Amino acid sequence: MVDTKAKLDELVKILSIAEEPAGEAGIAKREKKGVPSVRQRLNMLLDPGTLVEFGALARQPDQPDALYGDGLVTGRGMIGGRPVVVIAHDQTVYGGSVGVTSARKFMRALQLAFDNACPVVTINDSGGARIQDAVGSIASFGNISRVLEKLSGYVPQVSIILGKCAAGSVYGPINTDVLIGTKDSYMFVTGPDVIKAVNGEDITAEALGGAAVQATRGTLHHVTETEQEAYDWARNYLSYMPTSCIEQPPIVNPGLEPEITASDRELDSIIPDSDRSGYDMHEILLRIFDDGEFHEIRAAFAPNLITGFARVDGYPVGVIANQPLVLGGSIDAACSDKSTYFIRLCNAFNIPLVFVVDTPGVLPGLEQEANGVIIRGGRVPRAIIEATVPIINLVVRKSYGGAYGMMAARQVGADVSFAWPTARIAVIGAESAVDLIGKRQLAAVPEEHRAAAREFMVNQYNETIATPWIAAERGYIDAVIEPSTTRLEIRHALRLLRDKQSVRPEFNPRKHPIYPM
DSSP: OOOHHHHHHHHHHHHHHHHSTTHHHHHHHHHHHTOOOHHHHHHHHSSTTOOEEEOTTOOOTTOTTOOGGGGEEEEEEEETTEEEEEEEEOTTSGGGOBOHHHHHHHHHHHHHHHHHTOOEEEEEEEOOBOGGGHHHHHHHHHHHHHHHHHHTTTSOEEEEEEEEEEGGGGTTGGGSSEEEEETTOEEESSOHHHHHHHHOOOOOHHHHHBHHHHHHHTSOSEEESSHHHHHHHHHHHHHTSOSSTTSOOOOOSTTOOOSOOHHHHGGGGOSOSSTTOOOOTHHHHHHHSGGGOOEEESTTSSTTEEEEEEEETTEEEEEEEEOTTTGGGOBOHHHHHHHHHHHHHHHHTTOOEEEEEEEOOBOOSHHHHHTTHHHHHHHHHHHHHHOOSOEEEEEEEEEETTHHHHTTOTTTTOSEEEEOTTOEEESSOHHHHHHHHSHHHHHTSOHHHHHHHHHHHHHHHHHHTSOHHHHHHTTSSSEEOOGGGHHHHHHHHHHHTTTOOOSOOSOOOOSOOOOOO
16 A cells, blocks of 8 residues: 555656656757746746646656656746736647647636636747647647637737747737747748748748748737847736736826926927928827837837837827838838737727827838738728727828828727827828829929929918818817827826727627628
């Protein structure tokens, strides 16, 4: 008969083995790469001492030499004092590949997040489906996808990409809310070796799916130098999020700086006198939100549009702003996708939206038409119209043409619309308007006076047609405000809208609308 002490000793032995299932060989492999262990990674992410692991002793049945954990560590912990479920691949065990047993652990963790309404953070370092598990492995990806879909829009989901994320392993992260990668990470469906074998094409892993490449494609939402920076970015992102859609986002330091500050007054001179002069929109964003904080999302993708999180009166807000330094702030097909995604992300988690507008319109050209700017751009106003969170629209300079609605004009969905005195709101810009409607008049002017006449007509258009006064007089915007008052005006507007009802009373029997795709 085995006594209690022997059983306890056996437990200690088994747990010690489960801590490093691959043994000395696995440790050596990890040390050669210079990366932390999977449990060290989770402790770097979570509040100190809060990791509670489950499923550590799971392994493949009927295989005496099967490794504990099956290449996956799952558990629960805290980030910023709030609960999260964590999932991490162990690259030293079966290459972090997903087999039937690890997939069950994965789904168990996701279900725990669903049942307890808390966020999920996944650390991905996996070669994909486990070949040895045959159809059971690829079937497991289907099962995981079904649970991920249940969580989408219900709880925040974050994926951190370390090392290689290949084959079937890419489809889990891409169906989460945000993807963070370290600079040395990779994502691709089919690796360089298979591509060369199938079609003879030589390509490096970095060119195929390196972090920098995937960030410019929009696949990765942020790239960091180190693992710790990736964990810190994820923690900061979650600080703007509620634990689930049935809760409100956290409030941090409300009521700061209740009066106009020196930083606010700098806004009065921030817009250049010339329409052709650029400026960095970040300089405005840093002055109109709490503490000058801005957590940017997808900075490398479609940089002519800025998206990210800030706080107003302590409450998180989502920010969508044109960037005049890139393509003049024009709307193109890529930034249409960027905007649609971000609007729906914020709306899913009850985060108000603030649009800061300075755009000459939709970017013209054959390339944009070929890229589907009509289809992709058509989704943006749809997302705005469907959103039920408070929406603020602020025009600081140009708001022309189709971009007027794509930046949440009041007629599309803004609850409150502001403009600065520097705003120009019209169908098209002055120079294009003069070229179209003033062509005959200019042709009648002697050539030596034509440039001066054109400049006069441009100035007259700007002073009499493309002004915020006409928009205000006709009720298309709610107020023309001094730039220095913007931070406080946004604060007052969002206080007014804090109890905005998110349920639409109008009955509609449809299942869902159909997006242009």
